[in-house]
Amino acid sequence: MNRLSVFLVTMLSSLTTMADWEVNMPRGVTPTANAAYDLHMLIFYITVVIGIVVFGVMFYSIFHHRKSKGAKPASFHESTTVEIIWTVIPFVILVGMAIPATKTLIMMEDTRNSEITLKVTGYQWMWKYDYVEDDVAFFSKLDSDSNEARQLGSKKDVNKVDNYLLNVDNEVVLPTDTKIRILLTASDVIHAWWVPELTGKKDAIPGYVNELWIDIKKPGVYRGQCTELCGKDHGFMPIVVRAVPKQEYTKWVSLNQKNRVADKSK
Amino acid sequence: MSANIDHLKEEHHQPSGLMRWITTTNHKDIGSLYLWFSLLMFFVGGLMALIIRAELFQPGLQFVVPGFFNQMTTMHALIMIFGAVMPAFVGLANWQLPMMIGAPDMALPRLNNWSFWILPFAFTMLLSTLFFESGGPAAGWTLYPPLSLQGGNSMPFVIFSLHLLGASSILGAINVIATILNMRAPGMTLMKMPIFVWTWLITAFLLIASMPVLAGAITMLLTDRFYGTSFFTAAGGGDPVLFQHIFWFFGHPEVYILILPAFGIVSTIIPAFSRKKLFGYDSMVYATASIALLSFIVWAHHMFTVGMPLAGEIFFMFTTMLIAVPTGVKVFNWVATMWKGSMTFETPMLFALAFIILFTIGGFSGLMLAITPADFQYHDTYFVVAHFHYVLVPGAVFAIIAAVYYWLPKWTGKMYNETLGKVHFWMTTIFVNITFFPMHFVGLAGMPRRIPDYAVQFTDFNMIASVGAFGFGLSQLLFVYILFLTLKQPVTAEDKSWEGAEGLEWTLPSPAPYHSFDTPPKVE
Numbered sequence: 137m138n139r140l141s142v143f144l145v146t147m148l149s150s151l152t153t154m155a156d157w158e159v160n161m162p163r164g165v166t167p168t169a170n171a172a173y174d175l176h177m178l179i180f181y182i183t184v185v186i187g188i189v190v191f192g193v194m195f196y197s198i199f200h201h202r203k204s205k206g207a208k209p210a211s212f213h214e215s216t217t218v219e220i221i222w223t224v225i226p227f228v229i230l231v232g233m234a235i236p237a238t239k240t241l242i243m244m245e246d247t248r249n250s251e252i253t254l255k256v257t258g259y260q261w262m263w264k265y266d267y268v269e270d271d272v273a274f275f276s277k278l279d280s281d282s283n284e285a286r287q288l289g290s291k292k293d294v295n296k297v298d299n300y301l302l303n304v305d306n307e308v309v310l311p312t313d314t315k316i317r318i319l320l321t322a323s324d325v326i327h328a329w330w331v332p333e334l335t336g337k338k339d340a341i342p343g344y345v346n347e348l349w350i351d352i353k354k355p356g357v358y359r360g361q362c363t364e365l366c367g368k369d370h371g372f373m374p375i376v377v378r379a380v381p382k383q384e385y386t387k388w389v390s391l392n393q394k395n396r397v398a399d400k401s402k
Numbered sequence: 403m404s405a406n407i408d409h410l411k412e413e414h415h416q417p418s419g420l421m422r423w424i425t426t427t428n429h430k431d432i433g434s435l436y437l438w439f440s441l442l443m444f445f446v447g448g449l450m451a452l453i454i455r456a457e458l459f460q461p462g463l464q465f466v467v468p469g470f471f472n473q474m475t476t477m478h479a480l481i482m483i484f485g486a487v488m489p490a491f492v493g494l495a496n497w498q499l500p501m502m503i504g505a506p507d508m509a510l511p512r513l514n515n516w517s518f519w520i521l522p523f524a525f526t527m528l529l530s531t532l533f534f535e536s537g538g539p540a541a542g543w544t545l546y547p548p549l550s551l552q553g554g555n556s557m558p559f560v561i562f563s564l565h566l567l568g569a570s571s572i573l574g575a576i577n578v579i580a581t582i583l584n585m586r587a588p589g590m591t592l593m594k595m596p597i598f599v600w601t602w603l604i605t606a607f608l609l610i611a612s613m614p615v616l617a618g619a620i621t622m623l624l625t626d627r628f629y630g631t632s633f634f635t636a637a638g639g640g641d642p643v644l645f646q647h648i649f650w651f652f653g654h655p656e657v658y659i660l661i662l663p664a665f666g667i668v669s670t671i672i673p674a675f676s677r678k679k680l681f682g683y684d685s686m687v688y689a690t691a692s693i694a695l696l697s698f699i700v701w702a703h704h705m706f707t708v709g710m711p712l713a714g715e716i717f718f719m720f721t722t723m724l725i726a727v728p729t730g731v732k733v734f735n736w737v738a739t740m741w742k743g744s745m746t747f748e749t750p751m752l753f754a755l756a757f758i759i760l761f762t763i764g765g766f767s768g769l770m771l772a773i774t775p776a777d778f779q780y781h782d783t784y785f786v787v788a789h790f791h792y793v794l795v796p797g798a799v800f801a802i803i804a805a806v807y808y809w810l811p812k813w814t815g816k817m818y819n820e821t822l823g824k825v826h827f828w829m830t831t832i833f834v835n836i837t838f839f840p841m842h843f844v845g846l847a848g849m850p851r852r853i854p855d856y857a858v859q860f861t862d863f864n865m866i867a868s869v870g871a872f873g874f875g876l877s878q879l880l881f882v883y884i885l886f887l888t889l890k891q892p893v894t895a896e897d898k899s900w901e902g903a904e905g906l907e908w909t910l911p912s913p914a915p916y917h918s919f920d921t922p923p924k925v926e
Contacts, residue, residue, distance in 0.1 A: 161846045175773055175775055190734070193741070194740065201676075238719075244778070326642060336707070338778070364782060368468040
């Protein structure tokens, strides 16, 4: 009994202290992520309206047309007219959804006129980033704090780890207000690169080069994860993107190019 | 379900005991075998789900290592799809089709025996891989290469057991088609068949068309692994994405194999308890057929993120959205059937009503997933997990449970306890929503699927989902208890157990005789 109450108290306290009841997709910081968000909300509201109408009629029927209220069954059981109506109306609604969806899709897939290119390669279980124009390259994997805490039987409290499972040793640094083309591939199995606030995911596939584009409008740190099952540590290869203003990015590039050169000279 | 034993001993010379069940060619015996087997697998797969939910109760790893977690998600899916839901529908088909079309038995009884008895061997082999040193399959039930090619010794065993399951399904489907097309009572034209018979006829064609495709895909995996081919290995000039195309060309019709018979069940139960004929019978048949046809041209919506050409993405988005039309027609017809009916709410009706509401919610999230640009966000997150569990658990599984309650008095001659049935319904429905609804939220907030551990901001809803899962699991023990209580009773059920029930099966005595119709009834 005592143990149970301790358990319940810790459970409740953890609920109140964390109190992170995020129920919706985050708003993005790029035109593509925002377009996905808007489309998501549009379709969601349409389905809510349809749901209210259909379930409304259904529940009206459930409450009023029940035998215990003395309802006598009617005998109608077909009508071509209504069948046509409820075939055509949903079709029209779908066309209404398809038009904005198609426009957004075309916008998302247009990777032309990008200013810089970032090549992302998935490995079991880390990412490699190549800044194609700027000659910077590095691997990025789960930070050591998270890695220690995630082990089975670890004594480390995951709630005290900074950004548990969403932190890396080497962050990707990208400039804001720049059309960035991201090329995706993998060296072993299929991975998927996803930072929800930047844009939707795309698979990194061995033998393929996939394309994405982003244009980050707000400086900040954005976190994501691998989203295609890639083996035992699939859950442990996060992505961290730090978006900085252009000048700062240029500085970062020159610093890292120097470091690279210094590394080579050793 | 095994009530006919005494009755049959008088009339038939058959082995008794275990040999009776091994050698049986009777559609009711085989139907019972399928249903009991499915129930067993439902609990085996459920246990795996509970291991998953226990690990996900809080962040950090508490119980299992990631590799074993992946084996659990993979096996849970394979067991539930091929072991629980599909055999349950075949069991229902075996019991009901001959009675519904006025036939004595299935058309191909020996084939029928064989298609069942393949299953226990296939699943023994599949489950035995969990005890291998290298463990069971861990690449997800979709077996995507190159990851699946990295698997341990389990791989050939999994592939062989999937071949066996495919063979079993194809044999079962052939039997269903042969029975329906050849053994209907005089006067029962195709457009007079009960709707459950129609949905199963269409399902059987889907099985025959899609199962060999799966067989082809997994055979290529096998040769890639053991015979030096490179169908799916980029290094050898192969294409890993090709597998996904082939797999989902099977996989999407498979999804409808899991739901069309459920539509048939709901279309039988709603009119019975509304005391009113099914609204729009013809359009229900056409809608089912359209869904089946569409299922062959939508497969790539499972893989929007592989980087298809824009035209491909648009095509698969449009065709997928189109499925909402016939599915909508079905839902509207069910509501119109209830409209101005005279409804009562016995357990089968409650499950059927919950099916309509919760399946429709799963349909709505399906429509959202069809929108390619939004799917780039949803894909491979818990939003997808929530979606397919909504259509498969309160969808397919609820329909199966509803069917068991509905036909149990016909099968056994014994009526279940209505109060307990209702308690079972409410517990199941409440817990199913506690389990799966929060998954929409964590999915949208960015939690990927198939991960054994998660960032702390997902904790709260995961805790709720885990509590719901254990509640759901326990509620199903009540189902077993209800079945046990029912079977213990003496035979008392009336021939027509439900006031509004229609169909030839209700003209037979309860329990139904061993050979359903010795002389075909006349259908006007």
